[in-house]
Amino acid sequence: MFRLRRRLGLWLTAALLALIPLVAQASILDFIPAGPARSSAQQQDEQALFEGKFELAKVRILGVPAITVASPVQLGDQSGIEASVRARVIEGNLRALYDPNQLCSFGERLSEWMLDSLLQSDAHVCTAGQRYGLDRSGTPLTLEVLRNGNGPYELAARLPGREQPFPLLTVTRADAEINGARELALVLELLLLLLFSAMLLLWRRLRQRTSRLHGELRTQGRSDRRSETRLHAEQALSIGVLLLMLYLLVLMIGVLVVAIPGKVPLGIELVLQPSLAVIKFLAVTLAAFLLRSLSTFLLSQWAADVDVPQRLQARRQQRYRSLLSTTHRLINVVGIGVVLLWVLLDIPGVRSASVSLLLAGGALLGALAFVFQGLLRDFSAGLVMLLEDRYAIGDWIEVEGIEGEVIEMGLFSTQIRCLDQRMNILDISSILQMQNHTKLRSGSLVTFVISHRQTDLEIVYRTLAFEIEAFALDPVWGNRLLGDPILRGIKRTTALGVQMQVLLVTRAGEQWTTEREFQRRVLRALHRRGVQLADGLDLGSAQPPMAGGR
Structure with missing residues (x-):
């Protein structure tokens, strides 16, 4: 028991x-x-x-x-x-x-x-x-600032399950x-205003010194490394002072907002905006640097592919330079857009905008897209151009009578430098027909006009065949050829003479120098063998047809 x-x-x-x-x-x-x-x-x-x-x-x-x-x-x-x-x-x-x-x-x-x-x-x-x-x-609490009429401000806690704040x-x-909240804010505003005035004077002084250094460099007419280094340093310092002035302006606005009762969190957010913007800029810059490095590595591996035939290696290197430049530029543009959007969304009041404001922003974006439809068309055409490999940096192209070397490629325009060193900028969307003289390989049709007084054309054939063989076996010029020159024979007969053509197929961009050297050798051989070239005298000695003749 x-x-x-x-x-x-x-x-x-x-x-x-x-x-x-x-x-x-x-x-x-x-x-x-x-x-x-x-x-x-x-x-x-x-x-x-x-x-x-x-x-x-x-x-x-x-x-x-x-x-x-x-x-x-x-x-x-x-x-x-x-x-x-x-x-x-x-x-x-x-x-x-x-x-x-x-x-x-x-x-x-x-x-x-x-x-x-x-x-x-x-x-x-x-x-x-x-x-x-x-x-x-x-459960997290929510603090509220209350005020009954003109009475004092009251700090209360909003509790879950309780209707009235505690x-x-x-x-x-x-x-x-x-x-002394207001007095302290006034003192801080005065100090910040004095500091802003000092920064403004310093910025103006730096701008004056930069202008004076520019004038000195133009007067000298030659490059001075010491002066250029000093100029770059003062320009960087001027940009830094300008950014500091903008930070002081935001800080002054934040201090004014902090002095308003119940607006302390908003003021703190405003004060932190420049620092957060710098942090976001550095973060996006680091991400862009990593993306640029990754794209460079991937494109370099693509360009160094051992499975690509030797005859296509030069073209692969051209595409590598073009894709690398365009990819880096596209990464920079996207990075700038991400930074601007990130900073804009973190501005107090923007993220909590109403639906009507968002709709208005969408309508504004639609209107901007309609206004800048030409830029969008150029952007799309630039992407298509990159994917189809129509031309690359270093190619010699001809577009509507404009002929030159491609210096710079972008998603919106292409820069071409002519022989007389003029720079032509073409919108990609306006390129309807184009000739690329240096894609993968180049070629040239060399024409020799033989006089009608030259009755024995076999000498011309033997001379051209001998020079073609010697040119192909030359250790310097033969390496520029992708194949032996082709004697096409007589192309046509005109009143001026008999036209004979030779086709040269060369490496990309080597056609002009190869053509000039081949013409020099052939003309020297023809003169040495007494072959008469067309000189226009046959036209002067030609008799006009008799009246009534057929």
Whole structure:
């Protein structure tokens, strides 16, 4: 019997201990014994501090002084709330918010639970967590700044499950005067204005010195490395000073916003915008650098592919240079767009814009796309041009009478330099028909006009055949040929003479020098063998047809 009672007692004790956390909703703070009570006079002496006409008191959070509240010193029959009382009230509000006092003891809470379980009662007098709505659930709080008419500002906490915000503290006029928010903002604004004026003077001085250095370099007429280095350094310093001036302007706006009651978070966001913009710029720059390096590596591996035939290696290198330049430029443009969009979206108020504003922005983008449809057409044509490999940097092309070497390729335009060193810029979308003289291989049709007085054409054939063979076996000029020159024979006969052609197929871009050297050798051989070339004298000696002849 004794053993049975002992076992029942142990089981009942274990069950009660298991139900304690579910019933009491207590934490370890509930079991910490309170210290000895202090008198109101002692607390006032510890908290109160007089400074001029104000009484100051510290508000402590977990024993650490956090903020200072103030109240005017009461003189004569004046009445008001003392600063020490306000500090204790604020501390009590914070304690009630995060560690509410239990109205009942542990035994009373256990008794209430047993009665509620047996009688099915809905009374929860001892449940401390439901009094303020916090319920120790870890749910984040939302702070609000409230004001009743022209009264003081009040900081309150919006709790989940509670309709009315829970008041925490009230900012009085004495708090504003003793903390000097407006005075401090004014002093900061004056200091920032003085610093901005100094930066403006420095920037103007740097601009004057930069202009003077430009004039000196133009006067010298020759490049001076020391002067150019100094010029670049002063230009970089001028840009840095200009950026610092913009940062000071944003900082001044942020300080003004901070001085407005209830706008401290907005002011802090404005102050942080330049620093965040610099961080975003550096992050996107690093990402763009990595992308450029990756594209360079991939394109270099593509250009060095061993499976490409030797005759196509030169063209592959040309495409490599063109694709590398265009890819890097495209990465730079995308990076600039990402930075601008990222900075714009983080500006306070832009991200939380209304739907109507977003629709208006979409309509504006549509209008801009309609206005700049030519640029979009050039961009699309540039992408197609890159994919189809119509030409590359270094090619000699001809477009509507404009002939020259491709110097620069972009997604919108192409730059061509002519023989007389003129630079022609062509919109890609306007190129309807183009001739590429140097893609993969080049060639030239060399025409020799033989006079009609030269009756023995076999000598011409033998001379051309001999020179073709010698030219193909030449160690210098033969390497520029992709095959032996082809004697096409007589092309046509005109009044001037007999036209004979030789086809030269050369490496890309070697056709003109090869043609000139081949013509020099053939003409020297023809003169040496006495072959008469057309000189126009046959036209002068030709008799006009007789009247009535057929």
